Amino acid sequence: MSDSTAHFSEMMQGQGVRAPYESYNDWFSQQDPARLAKKSDEAEAFFRRTGITFNVYGQADAEERLIPFDLVPRIMAASEWGKLAKGIDQRVRAINAFLHDIYNRQEILRAGVIPVDLIAQNDAFLPQMIEFSPPGDVYTHIVGTDIVRTGEDEFFVLEDNARTPSGVSYMLENRETMLQMFPELFSGNKVQRVSDYPKNLRASLEASAPASCEGRPCVVVLTPGIHNSAYYEHSFLADQMGVELVEGHDLRVVDGHIAMRTTRGYKVVDVIYRRVDDEFLDPLTFDPDSMLGVPGIMDVYRAGNITIANAPGTGVADDKAIYSYMPDIVEFYTGEKALLKNVETFRCSEPDTLQYVLDNLADLVVKEVHGSGGYGMLVGPAATKQEVADFAQKLRAKPHGYIAQPTLSLSTVPIFTDAGLAPRHVDLRPFALVSPSGVDITPGGLTRVALTEGSLVVNSSQGGGTKDTWVLEG
Amino acid sequence: MLGKTAGGLFWMFRSLERAENTARLIEAGFRIALTRSSDPASDWKSVIVTSAGQMGYEAKHDGYDSARVTDYLLRDGDNPSSVLSVMKSARDNARLVRTALTTEVWSAVNETWMLLTDVLKDPVPETDLPQVLATIRHQSALVRGALHGTMLRNDIYDFARLGTFVERADSTARIIDVKYYALLPAPSFVGSRMDNVQWETLLRSVSAHRSFRWATNGDYSAANIADFLILDRRMPRSLAFCAAQICDNLEYLAEEYGQETDSLTQARALKARLKDRDINTIFEEGLHEFLNSILTDTGRLGLQIEQDYRFNG
Numbered sequence: 180m181s182d183s184t185a186h187f188s189e190m191m192q193g194q195g196v197r198a199p200y201e202s203y204n205d206w207f208s209q210q211d212p213a214r215l216a217k218k219s220d221e222a223e224a225f226f227r228r229t230g231i232t233f234n235v236y237g238q239a240d241a242e243e244r245l246i247p248f249d250l251v252p253r254i255m256a257a258s259e260w261g262k263l264a265k266g267i268d269q270r271v272r273a274i275n276a277f278l279h280d281i282y283n284r285q286e287i288l289r290a291g292v293i294p295v296d297l298i299a300q301n302d303a304f305l306p307q308m309i310e311f312s313p314p315g316d317v318y319t320h321i322v323g324t325d326i327v328r329t330g331e332d333e334f335f336v337l338e339d340n341a342r343t344p345s346g347v348s349y350m351l352e353n354r355e356t357m358l359q360m361f362p363e364l365f366s367g368n369k370v371q372r373v374s375d376y377p378k379n380l381r382a383s384l385e386a387s388a389p390a391s392c393e394g395r396p397c398v399v400v401l402t403p404g405i406h407n408s409a410y411y412e413h414s415f416l417a418d419q420m421g422v423e424l425v426e427g428h429d430l431r432v433v434d435g436h437i438a439m440r441t442t443r444g445y446k447v448v449d450v451i452y453r454r455v456d457d458e459f460l461d462p463l464t465f466d467p468d469s470m471l472g473v474p475g476i477m478d479v480y481r482a483g484n485i486t487i488a489n490a491p492g493t494g495v496a497d498d499k500a501i502y503s504y505m506p507d508i509v510e511f512y513t514g515e516k517a518l519l520k521n522v523e524t525f526r527c528s529e530p531d532t533l534q535y536v537l538d539n540l541a542d543l544v545v546k547e548v549h550g551s552g553g554y555g556m557l558v559g560p561a562a563t564k565q566e567v568a569d570f571a572q573k574l575r576a577k578p579h580g581y582i583a584q585p586t587l588s589l590s591t592v593p594i595f596t597d598a599g600l601a602p603r604h605v606d607l608r609p610f611a612l613v614s615p616s617g618v619d620i621t622p623g624g625l626t627r628v629a630l631t632e633g634s635l636v637v638n639s640s641q642g643g644g645t646k647d648t649w650v651l652e653g
Numbered sequence: 654m655l656g657k658t659a660g661g662l663f664w665m666f667r668s669l670e671r672a673e674n675t676a677r678l679i680e681a682g683f684r685i686a687l688t689r690s691s692d693p694a695s696d697w698k699s700v701i702v703t704s705a706g707q708m709g710y711e712a713k714h715d716g717y718d719s720a721r722v723t724d725y726l727l728r729d730g731d732n733p734s735s736v737l738s739v740m741k742s743a744r745d746n747a748r749l750v751r752t753a754l755t756t757e758v759w760s761a762v763n764e765t766w767m768l769l770t771d772v773l774k775d776p777v778p779e780t781d782l783p784q785v786l787a788t789i790r791h792q793s794a795l796v797r798g799a800l801h802g803t804m805l806r807n808d809i810y811d812f813a814r815l816g817t818f819v820e821r822a823d824s825t826a827r828i829i830d831v832k833y834y835a836l837l838p839a840p841s842f843v844g845s846r847m848d849n850v851q852w853e854t855l856l857r858s859v860s861a862h863r864s865f866r867w868a869t870n871g872d873y874s875a876a877n878i879a880d881f882l883i884l885d886r887r888m889p890r891s892l893a894f895c896a897a898q899i900c901d902n903l904e905y906l907a908e909e910y911g912q913e914t915d916s917l918t919q920a921r922a923l924k925a926r927l928k929d930r931d932i933n934t935i936f937e938e939g940l941h942e943f944l945n946s947i948l949t950d951t952g953r954l955g956l957q958i959e960q961d962y963r964f965n966g
Contacts, residue, residue: 227767228760228763228764228767229756229759229760229763230748230751230759230763405745405748405749410748414748414751414752417752418751418752423655423658423752424751424752425655425657426657428657428966429655429656429657439655440655440656440657440963440966441654441655441656441963442654442655442656442659442808442910442962442963443910443912444963
């Protein structure tokens with residue numbers, strides 16, 4: 180196995196193996212590659228039969244695709260994870276404090292820590308949320324923080340996904356697949372469990388029910404429908420939690436509450452885990468053409484009769500322009516230095532910075548402030564001259580729509596190929612649950628891997644795959 | 654349960670039933686046309702008429718033959734009742750109600766859909782047709798087995814079964830109606846080669862040519878065949894059997910929900926019309942008229958179920 184020395188390898192160290200991978204490496208060296216290849220095919224067949232697929236937007240031919248699963252786990256020691264988890268905990272608490280502040284007293288603006296324009300001009304800022312506090316002041320019940328690693332002790336937050344982060348079903352299915360394929364691995368390695376996530380998610384959502392709710396709260400998952408790219412995940416989570424999976428047309432306002440249409444009439448709902456974007460939530464308040472939402476739900480929400488998770492308007496905390504201020508935001512609300520580092524970020528809205536970005540475009544990664552899924556971004560070092568030139572035009576036309584970051588030297592974890600193990604770049608999306616009773620972070624998360632040699636783009640929509648992620652017992 | 658989920662289950666199982674019935678129709682048509690038909694075009698036409706697809710078919714084709722009819726019924730995306738169309742609908746509905754299905758049922762439907770989209774991606778040559786039809790039958794059995802073996806007998810199961818039997822009653826009534834003239838007691842034709850062919854088509858269309866022999870000791874006559882297909886409670890595709898099943902499932906729902914619905918009243922009436930009857934009274938009433946009124950009742954019952962259990966709000 181060869182690795183370019185420029186990137187941090189999470190498995191290899193010189194000629195040896197890093198401690199967390201020792202036991203795995205012993206096992207792997209005794210395996211017959213042909214058997215592993217067969218297992219890999221079996222896993223793919225299993226995913227397809229189970230319908231663990233996603234839909235790719237803008238591609239007519241392939242309606243449903245698999246996210247490739249790689250059978251080499253990504254392994255972290257308890258000590259490595261402990262530091263990360265502490266940092267995530269601090270960060271999600273700060274994000275919730277920030278959201279509450281921004282929609283109420285706006286102390287952080289008064290203190291001049293972040294520019295007023297950043298909020299005032301932000302499409303994700305919802306005036307409907309002003310002077311309203313959701314139950315327990317929790318705005319982001321589910322957060323998926325994207326983290327990359329560049330060295331032994333070098334972790335950076337790449338994005339705070341505080342709206343409707345997806346991917347947790349893959350975290351769970353990947354573990355399940357590994358357990359079925361290689362049960363022996365789990366007796367030799369003490370791996371922290373992820374399977375409690377659905378139970379914890381339900382508990383966390385129930386704990387966030389409105390004060391007016393009596394008895395056990397009724398939780399539902401709201402999906403845009405079977406054609407949504409993450410529909411599998413929506414149905415999986417509803418199924419695992421044992422709650423109903425609803426669409427907008429299953430819900431309506433009845434006597435000041437949200438209720439779902441059942442075979443026996445309307446039944447009151449207390450908590451909606453929605454996987455529908457803000458602008459589609461309520462056609463009376465937001466996009467009037469939306470068929471995905473519930474007319475009048477925002478009135479019910481403001482009256483305190485329903486919990487929407489995540490709260491509307493959380494996007495103001497996770498766009499890429501706000502991101503650059505996160506270290507200041509963490510410090511402002513927690514009084515402590517941010518435990519997790521930010522990637523250096525150039526705000527193209529600032530004229531001097533824009534010039535710097537344009538001059539160094541070939542070395543930078545440029546992203547849309549409101550983009551996601553790896554669409555509309557430029558990876559300078561991987562782009563052709565023409566692509567760089569085209570992107571420069573877009574950037575000049577709308578500088579405030581972009582931020583730029585240095586190209587990070589992402590860590591690698593090997594994947595299983597026909598030629599044996601081969602290093603590929605990875606990132607990590609751990610999932611944090613926030614409720615009035617606290618923050619709960621599932622050990623590990625979803626590891627995404629760029630399957631193409633040298634590629635830094637891990638998004639599933641751009642040919643990325645996933646791995647099971649192990650956090651070993653301490 | 655969500656009304657939408659009840660509707661999804663109902664339509665998922667209607668679609669699965671329709672896929673199976675369509676395959677059975679093609680099989681009967683294929684067999685007859687291949688072995689004995691003196692007028693294959695008219696035999697294929699009656700297959701299309703039975704599938705309620707005459708208008709759609711004739712908008713695309715100007716004549717009837719084996720290749721075009723089988724392709725229209727198996728693969729044509731413009732035909733909402735083609736096997737491919739209904740399998741897609743069954744699978745879409747299964748995704749919609751994924752949380753109400755066991756893993757086994759879901760996997761069986763998903764696998765069936767993957768397999769059939771592959772098998773039916775190109776026109777099926779005549780030599781492969783028996784194999785393809787066998788695959789469809791086999792997969793239907795798989796789904797049915799998963800349903801019976803793994804699902805709780807609760808409202809979820811009831812809505813699934815209602816979809817199956819409403820569709821089946823509709824299909825059986827249609828099959829008999831298209832050939833009703835062959836069953837009319839017209840002494841001069843009885844025993845003619847013509848009638849034998851028609852009767853066999855009828856029995857094969859509901860996969861009952863063997864069970865008929867067992868049940869009646871091979872006593873082929875118009876009255877016996879009509880009695881078997883309409884009134885015989887032992888025969889799982891007869892109208893009486895379907896009506897009894899619909900009624901049972903609505904009774905279970907009424908019991909579970911503690912509320913009797915209009916659909917139950919209608920189902921009881923339908924069941925009563927088919928119980929303890931002499932086939933000759935149906936001939937006196939007029940077979941065609943009788944079948945038409947059964948089709949109307951079944952259609953109305955389907956809509957009433959949809960309304961009573963709030964499929965669409």
